[in-house]
Amino acid sequence: MTPEEEREFLRRRKARNWVVAGTLLFFVLLFYAITIVRIGDPG
């Protein structure tokens, strides 16, 4: 792998990791919110 390719490899991997982390955080918050709503749901 050339230095340019390695830089591109790292850039893509980093971008993908950020997207995965953001998605996981979003779902943690969503499930927290769903749980709170469901607990307060009388039906």
Next chain:
Amino acid sequence: MPALLADGTQMTMASTASQTTATLPTEWRDFFTLTKPRVMTLVIFTAICGVLAAPGTIHPVLGFTAILAIAMGAGGSAALNMWWEADIDAGMKRTMSRPLPGGRMRREDARDFGIFLSAVSVGLMGVAIGWLAAALLFGAIIYYAVIYTMWLKPRTPQNIVIGGGAGAFPPLIGWVAVTGEITAMPILLFAIIFFWTPPHFWALALFVQSDYAKVGIPMLPVVAGEKVTRRQIMIYTLLLAPIAIAPWYIGGTSWIYGSVAVVLSALFVVLAMPVFTRMRAETDAMTPEKALFKFSIVYLFVLFAALVADRVAAYQGWIA
């Protein structure tokens, strides 16, 4: 520009790119592209309309979750569609730059992504909203990814009619997410999109030169010819009109939706008439076909917006 190699031969940009992409991780944007974001806007819009028009209330967090699950299900089934049709996409100008035919992604990654997204969407819908809505979402994904994409699309020229069923699920699922039951109204919303799809798509197919014939997909204009396609457009337009007006007729909506549905459906028939009666001339601008296609998009958006306005006005007590 070609690169000069040590042995004096030249390596083209294309070969350089293919070597590079083979070792690089897929861009996250390509995964996003697999979900067909443009198609998803219509899915999200009609799903929101289903949620807002349904009688009853839903907590905003749960309403948002229902829409998200529907969008994820649509995205998952779109990814499975692209996985299955990668070879077909490679043979058509419109689709050859998609992530799979473009060589930017491994085929099994697209398949796994589609299965994962579909499974998460059904699980999310079941846990957060209810298992009837989740079962409908599962049915919609199977309908699009398996029944339409794998089975019927390559086999019948009526494939667009069948494909329309997949696009018709979102408002039905959105409605059921709120009410928890299937009644006449959400079935009518399903039917409206189902009967709207053929004239919408075939109007486009008449004036856009597609490569479907080249890749062996039996699209109606290619297999049965222009005359039959024009007749089918008229038939489905005439079938659509009473179905679009039916929510008002059965008392599911007020005059607000009813009057909009009558006017829009009449305009649809008026615009479909010249498409039905004429044949393509040499150097034809295809103006009636283009007008019908553009109007069909406006038709669906305005009709569903009118439904939401009608129902919100009724639930707020602004109208009887």
